[in-house]
Amino acid sequence: MTTSASLPLFPLDAVLLPGASLALRVFESRYLDMLRECGRRGSGFGICLILEGGEVGGPATPASVGTEAVIEDFDTGADGLLRLRVRGARRFRVERTRVRDNGLVVADVDWCAPDPAIELQPEHALLGVVLRKILERIDGADRAFPEPRFDDAAWVGWRLAELLPLAAAQRQQLLQQDDPDVRLETLLRLVDD
Template sequence: MPNGKSYPLFPLHTVLLPGAPLGLRIFEPRYLDMVRECGRREEGFGVCLILEGREAGAPATPAAFGTEARIEDFGSTDEGLLTLRVRGARRFHVRRTRVRDNGLVVGEVDWLDGDSDDEIQPQHGLLAILLRKLLDQIGGEHASAPMERFDQAAWVGWRLAELLPLDDASRQALLQQDDPHARLDRLLELMP
């Protein structure tokens, strides 16, 4: 999708990171319409941290940076609510937003460059070890990642940002950081 294109946004009280999974329950008509439209176009939608407002009701004010959510699976609850499993993909910057008649926030987005395949620098080696230990303890889908993944600065940074107990403001700052090595520096600063 080219830069400057309108893209549906789903403001949430969470930060979706590239490569991270997220489960959603969809019940508002504006988001049900959005999911149908995304399915027809075979596209994702944008997830942005809410700066002001709530997830339900009046349109919330989203952060200016977010992540594309690609739908991996869907189902329904016993109550008949749509459930989605999405995964974070590309990062974007929102130039401006508008609100459709149905309350859906749509952003004019610029796609940010993908992460480089840079190797971990020596000063960040401890973070790769920490991530390996975390995944050994908690398991999950990344626990069986090939060892070469732990040498990739971007992958290690995103997985730590996903797994560490960080507040939303810290995760948002990491999402907005373009350089994977600077992201790892910031994670070192956030460590207790």
């Protein structure tokens, strides 16, 4: 674990992974307020999988591990709603949460250590091949992933977790795993199933 911080949360029925892109539509005043605050501070916000509650309405109960979202682009859609494209950055562990008067959940978080630089091991080579095949079939993959790192265990694991048709609970399980090799072992089991 590294340093602690206070981070506003945007709980979702989806999991944002490090390095992954996610599109959001923002219309609730608590999240619009949050984005104004993030813009003033030049900071991101946290995205956590919802364990209890919903995306709209009362404050939801977030999972204990989430990912910092950094805004890459925004505009207003034809429906007048704010649309964001965010990218996953650092992972964090939620230590405690509080709810502001406007319903925004704010968490005290500890930042997870960055993934160690580990080469893709021979027992995980199949996953590197699977990822290459997936990317070959995605139109525009060379723009979305301009610098592929097929020899980097963490990068291969995160991209497979992003691109494979996994349930949110499975992605959350991978997000909570600190060791890239264990993450790849879990992915091997999921691919076998």
